[in-house]
Amino acid sequence: MILNNNKNEFEISINGVSVIKHSSENPFIFIGKGEANYDMYRGNFKITDYLEERIPLKNFEVTKNEKNHFEINLFDHHQLKLTLIGKQKEGKTKIYFSSEDKFDNRIWIRIVAEEDEKIYGCGEQLSYFNLRGKNFPLWTSEPGVGRNKNTYTTWQADVKDKAGGDYYNTNYPEPTYISTRKYYCHLESTAYLDFDFRNKKFHELQCWNIPEFILFETGKTFLDIQEKLTANFGRQPKLPEWVYDGLILGLQGGTEVVLDKLNKALDAGIKVSGVWCQDWQGKRITSFGKRLNWNWKWSPEEYPNLDVEIKKLKERGIKFLGYINPYVIEGYDLYEEAKANGYLATKLDGSDYTVDFGEFYCGVVDFTNPKACEWYKNVIKTNLIDFGLDGWMADFGEYLPTDCKLSNGLSAEVMHNAWPAMWAKINYEAVKEAGKLEEIVYFMRAGFTGTQKYCTLIWAGDQSVDFSLDDGLASVIPAALSVGMTGNGLSHSDIGGYTSLHGNKRNRELLLRWAEMAAFTPVMRTHEGNRPDDNYQHDGDIGAMKFFARITDIYTSLKPYMKTLVEENTKYGIPVQRPIFFHYENDLRSYDIKYQYLLGEDLLVAPVHQEYMEKWNVYLPEDNWVHLWTGEEYTGGDYEVSARLGYPPVFYKKNSKWKSLFQEIGAK
Structure with a gap:
């Protein structure tokens, strides 16, 4: 780390890579004030900002410049001041930020760029892999339907549901990127951020609070950088051995229906490692389609004798997977227990707070409350693990409203992006405490900084059941590549997609094309979709079942090769699917x-x-x-x-x- 300075300018370089250049004519940092407005509707956010001021800090004073350590004061003519403290340790360079003005809540940081430079990462990005030439707001949310404002589907979703989305909307954003100049950069904040890669000479990183630090680390190769990045954030554990033995077959409709469809699949020669029944705790029918009853325990009414049948399935080498998320539905016992013990987020005045999830309302389990975390871990251990589940979809995480009150006293606006990683940690600790790491697999779509070491498997979210580039089959490829470069090398997608809305219906070709791609990913798993009766399924005809039989045979034959790739991801952070x-x-x-x-x-x-x-x-x-x-x-x-x-x-x-x-x- 080298700080070169004279009276008019300074430059910070790391192992020969220039990352910051500053002069009074071209300052690298601006601070200011703004007032944000967050309008959330069922996980979709409309965010606006009233910017009061943006002030360049043109003047500077270097107060310390030693090996591996420097301190710089930046200020304007009003003496508005920001202090940078740079430290280098074990190859990492961290620059800490300290502002004396408590009212400053906006910062813009400019990082040196080159015109032909490429940028990757920023979490899971589904429309772009090379991010150069675009800006990317980083805020965990529903990704939207269609995700392209020029399409009819997105227009319909915007008009009718406020849910159309755009190219940057993602369940899993992260303020971390990798540059072809052979470094990675991470900004440590959970506030709203916007990383802008449109300028030829600099990247501008906007953050709606003063971040703790910015981190840089260089490498000789991309594999070297990836290993260092994942060493910093932590790495995913290995997948369970049983995962490689076939398709995780997504089914629903009760014990009899599931067992009947499973047996027919096996009779057709389809290799099945597990059945995933998201409605194991009961279902709800809404205008959106078939939804779930969010009270996280077995529903004997929907799945009679499941406690016995799970054991029989295990004897046949078939695992059973379910579903859970971090919210509890109003009017049921888990909600009442959480409310009575103060485990739920509240309104600012302390009264009850529920979130509209689409014609039903739920409380938010407050993960800033240690007692609430322990309670929810016990819900997972008792109702899922002890019951016999070998895995589950750990859904959502992106719905924390910005106007609720949390136990730790911090603003929900700042905690919103942190929520997915906190939810991942709850699952990880529940599984680890049960002694089931690398035996149980749970998969998540929402994420942020810190998700990497706590999430056993990423899934790409709720794609449309079509061939659209931004929200269909194609979108899961850059999604896997980008989230892999952000440190999550184990990912997969719903075979066939999920969302059927505004005329979208899954056809036979889409399902089979998705399946043939999934055979060359870490995990194969089907989903019936939000409207199963409208979508073509794996058992749509005998030809489709024979197709799945052959494709699952190909997937299982890759097991020895796939296992070595998963081990590389666990040891070195090198993703299974690589650019x-x-x-x-x-x-x-x-x-x-x-x-x-x-x-x-x-x-x-x-x-x-x-x-x-x-x-x-x-x-x-x-x-x-x-x-x-x-x-x-x-x-x-x-x-x-x-x-x-x-x-x-x-x-x-x-x-x-x-x-x-x-x-x-x-x-x-």
């Missing part, structure tokens, strides 16, 4: 490819994400590649290849040590 440039840094084309990925180092996957395709264009980096299904050999370049259903464009390295396994799979 091409992770292993081909000199290939300039690869830095802008967002709909292809490497599965480990030896497989390249180019999913078919549009309908009616018999051929598909792929790009291969310079190497010797073999087409998985035909055995035809290729070198680097652009190719048009066959893309018939069930045979997605997948290539393996000719010299791979896994060659015999891949040849065996290619013959299926």
Whole structure:
């Protein structure tokens, strides 16, 4: 870490990478005041800001400049002052912020940029992988339906539901990015943020409070940077062994229906590792479709004899998974217990606070209250783990309203982004205390800083059941790549998507295309969707079931290879699904490819994400590649290849040590 300064300017560089340049003509930092307004409707936020002032801190005084430590005072002509304290330890450079004005609640920080630089990360981004040229508000929320203001679906969702979304809306944002200048940057704050990568000369990081610090760390390669980033945030534990043994089949409708569909799937040759029944605690029917009863315990009415059948399923090698989220429904015993003990967030005056989740209302379990955390962990341990569940969807986390009162006295506006990681920690500690880490898998869509080490598996959220780029099948590919570069190397998606609204209905081709892609991801799991009767399902016809039988056979055959990739993620933080440039840094084309990925180092996957395709264009980096299904050999370049259903464009390295396994799979 080097601070070079004279009377008029200073520059901070880390291992030869310039990150901050400041002069009175081009200050790198601005502070100010603003008043935000948050309008939330069912997890969708409309956020506006009344900006009172934005003041550049042009003047500076270096008060200390020693090896691995510096202090700088920045101020304007009114003596509005901000102090920077830079420290370097174990390769990490942290610059701490200290403001004497308690009314300052806006800051803008400019980081040195280059015109041809690429930027990745910022949590899970579904529309863009290279973030250069766009700004990204970072606020956990529902991602929206359609996520493209130019589409009819998004327009309909905005008009009717206030739920259309845009390119930046995501369940899992994070103020962390990786630059092709070979460093990562993290801003430590849970307030509303906006990372703007549109300027040619600088990246401007906006934060709606004074952050604790900004962190930089450099690396020689992207694999090196990824290992350092994940060492800082923590790494996901390994997946349970049983996950690799087949499809997690998403079913609902009660014990008899589930067992009947499971048996038919097995009879058709579909390899099934578990059944996931999100309605295990009962269902509710709303205008949105089939929803769940949010009182987290087994419903004997909906699932008679489930306590016995779970044991029988385990004997057959089939796991049972359920569902939970961090809210409790009004009028049921968990809500009443939480309310009586003061475990729920309240209105600012201390009265009851409930959130509208779509024609039903729930209390918010207050995770800033240690007693509430212990209570909710016991709900998970008793009602889920002790009952026999081997996993669950740990849903939501992004709904904390900004106008509630929390036990720790901090503003809910500042705690909103922190909530998903706190929810992940509750699940992690419940499983760990039960002695079930790497036996149980729970999957989450919401996240923020700190989620990495507490979440066993990410899922991409509620995609539309279509081929749209921003919210359909295609969107889960950059989602996996971006969230992987933010430190979550284990992710997957609902096979077939979830959301059927405004005329969207899942067809056969979409489901099968999604399934063939999912075979080349860490976990395969289906979802019937919010309107199961409107959507094509895995058992829609005998041909579809035979398709799933073959695809699950391919997935399970990859088990030895997949396990090594998951172990790499746990040991080194290297994601299972990787951008091409992770292993081909000199290939300039690869830095802008967002709909292809490497599965480990030896497989390249180019999913078919549009309908009616018999051929598909792929790009291969310079190497010797073999087409998985035909055995035809290729070198680097652009190719048009066959893309018939069930045979997605997948290539393996000719010299791979896994060659015999891949040849065996290619013959299926």
